[in-house]
Amino acid sequence: MLALVALSLAVGGYDITLETFLHDEKAREMFFISRVPRTLALVLAAAAMGVSGVVMQVLVQNKFVEPTTTGSSQWAALGIVGLAVVHPGAPTIVRMVVASLLALVGTLVFLGVLRRVSLRSSVVVPLVGIMLGSVVGAVTTYLASDNDLLQMLASWRSGGFNDIVRGRYEPLWIVGLVVVAVYVTADRFTIAGLGRDVATNLGLHHGRVVFTGTAMVALATGVTTVVVGFVPFLGLVVPNVVSLLRGDDVRRNLPWVVLASVALMVVCDLVGRTVVFPLEVPASVVLGAVGATAFVVLVLRRKGSLRG
Amino acid sequence: MITVDAVTKAYGDTPVLGPVSEVLADRGITSVIGPNGAGKSTLLTIAGRLAEPDSGTVHVHVDDAAGAVGLDVHRARSADVAKLVAVLRQENHFTARLTVRELVSFGRFPHSRGRLTPTDVAAVDEALGFLDLTALQGRHLDELSGGQRQRAYVAMVLAQGTRHVLLDEPLNNLDIRHAVRMMRLLRRVADELGRAVALVVHDVNFAAAWSDRIVAVRDGRVVAQGTPEEVVREDVLREVFDTPVRVHVLDGVPTAVYFR
Numbered sequence A: 001m002l003a004l005v006a007l008s009l010a011v012g013g014y015d016i017t018l019e020t021f022l023h024d025e026k027a028r029e030m031f032f033i034s035r036v037p038r039t040l041a042l043v044l045a046a047a048a049m050g051v052s053g054v055v056m057q058v059l060v061q062n063k064f065v066e067p068t069t070t071g072s073s074q075w076a077a078l079g080i081v082g083l084a085v086v087h088p089g090a091p092t093i094v095r096m097v098v099a100s101l102l103a104l105v106g107t108l109v110f111l112g113v114l115r116r117v118s119l120r121s122s123v124v125v126p127l128v129g130i131m132l133g134s135v136v137g138a139v140t141t142y143l144a145s146d147n148d149l150l151q152m153l154a155s156w157r158s159g160g161f162n163d164i165v166r167g168r169y170e171p172l173w174i175v176g177l178v179v180v181a182v183y184v185t186a187d188r189f190t191i192a193g194l195g196r197d198v199a200t201n202l203g204l205h206h207g208r209v210v211f212t213g214t215a216m217v218a219l220a221t222g223v224t225t226v227v228v229g230f231v232p233f234l235g236l237v238v239p240n241v242v243s244l245l246r247g248d249d250v251r252r253n254l255p256w257v258v259l260a261s262v263a264l265m266v267v268c269d270l271v272g273r274t275v276v277f278p279l280e281v282p283a284s285v286v287l288g289a290v291g292a293t294a295f296v297v298l299v300l301r302r303k304g305s306l307r308g
Numbered sequence B: 001m002i003t004v005d006a007v008t009k010a011y012g013d014t015p016v017l018g019p020v021s022e023v024l025a026d027r028g029i030t031s032v033i034g035p036n037g038a039g040k041s042t043l044l045t046i047a048g049r050l051a052e053p054d055s056g057t058v059h060v061h062v063d064d065a066a067g068a069v070g071l072d073v074h075r076a077r078s079a080d081v082a083k084l085v086a087v088l089r090q091e092n093h094f095t096a097r098l099t100v101r102e103l104v105s106f107g108r109f110p111h112s113r114g115r116l117t118p119t120d121v122a123a124v125d126e127a128l129g130f131l132d133l134t135a136l137q138g139r140h141l142d143e144l145s146g147g148q149r150q151r152a153y154v155a156m157v158l159a160q161g162t163r164h165v166l167l168d169e170p171l172n173n174l175d176i177r178h179a180v181r182m183m184r185l186l187r188r189v190a191d192e193l194g195r196a197v198a199l200v201v202h203d204v205n206f207a208a209a210w211s212d213r214i215v216a217v218r219d220g221r222v223v224a225q226g227t228p229e230e231v232v233r234e235d236v237l238r239e240v241f242d243t244p245v246r247v248h249v250l251d252g253v254p255t256a257v258y259f260r
């Protein structure tokens, strides 16, 4: 993982070697302005999405949910576009608050719809989320096309890291805090995942735990969407693989989820940056391809063990 | 002691329970019997605060330096009640892939809030040993049979270390051998650990053989209660189950015969 991060730091449009880094003022500057922020953004966004996936999956008791399959990311994007329409020059912090709030609303809408679905473990659940997400996405696209914002929207949807420079990625430290908060409260999420009755018996307020977890995920999703854009399927693939290998204890799994998410993200970014060099395929597009395949494999693999 | 005071519950317009007033003692085994749909689970889950009553209250009494203090299980802090009353529902749907040991360790959550002390670890070990799960402790729940999983959940509520343990049909899913073992074990929990166990039992004869007290429920009311000798009688059971029943005393235990 450290090697991957080092590699990510070393690869880029501007040629930086250890030699030039040490002796060339301009190379060093480039390193700190672009390469470091980009890599940090990758690490933080990956951790945020991986952890969001874990939390959603235990709380919903379904293995296929994560911010892009519950519609949360799409709601966050709606918030950003909506804000750009009514208040174009809004500062980043306002945009993040609005995006996070709408992600929260979207997740709560999703949970509300889920109450009417009886088969919680089935593949129907993420389909509900994807459907809700598409509806919201359509509204967003309509809003954007009506206001000449389509280009901005397209660049988010593909979640690029290429324009991340110093001064743009810093808000992502917030999601670092969310990851720490999830780790501290991890046992509550695992217990909530055992159902309302077991949680109540163990002295927890189930609804409160679900709301707290949802709010944390919404914050992570909102901030990530504002800074980076969509990071699809990461929160699905990594937690599922970790769960298959290590079980479902959130606290024990969290470090692994973070490490594996970062590793996968960095690899996807490196692949995106190198295959068509000097152009770039956004990391999220690579991730989407990898993730969609993995999603199908997971659905097929888990099918045998799906019970009501 | 748990006191259930004039508790009622209705689903929509259909009253399904009460008013019921009952006292669950601090020791021994109390079995709740009755036909399907009588309201046994409703009574137990309300007493265990998994469901709210429409009216009435449930208090758990703790001995305190100042004497007995009553805690309203539905109003008091959930974290406090969790140290006094543990309750397990009949069916536990789950999707979590936890090991048996991880599940049982969560029984200590009310005490440890997640950071297990040596006392907590000892309680987990004891509960695992009691339920004969030590050899299975590393297995994931989805790799167990229904009966083994049932035992893992019972171990979790035992590890919770509460005075009162409420179990809804813990013999469900168990074959004769494991059902007998479960009852023998609950007997030891009551006798050796000095805890009070209340359970819903389907089979009248299991109730008669192992309980100190039996509560018979029908149509949401308690229609009979007392020692096995007082409740497992032909006239009482006929009224409770609406079925002719013969009772013979076998090995000193009143035994119901109702197969034809």
Ligand SMILES: Nc1ncnc2c1ncn2[C@@H]1O[C@H](COP(=O)(O)OP(=O)(O)O)[C@@H](O)[C@H]1O
Residues within 6 Å of the ligand: B011, B016, B034, B035, B036, B037, B038, B039, B040, B041, B042, B043
């Ligand atoms: N969630 C519910 N909604 C509507 N009716 C219910 C619900 N739960 C239980 N009931 C009804 O309440 C009655 C008592 O149920 P229950 O306490 O589960 O009975 P028992 O455990 O004695 O078989 C039954 O008639 C049942 O159909």
Ligand SMILES: [Mg+2]
Residues within 6 Å of the ligand: B040, B041, B042, B090, B168
């Ligand atoms: Mg029942």
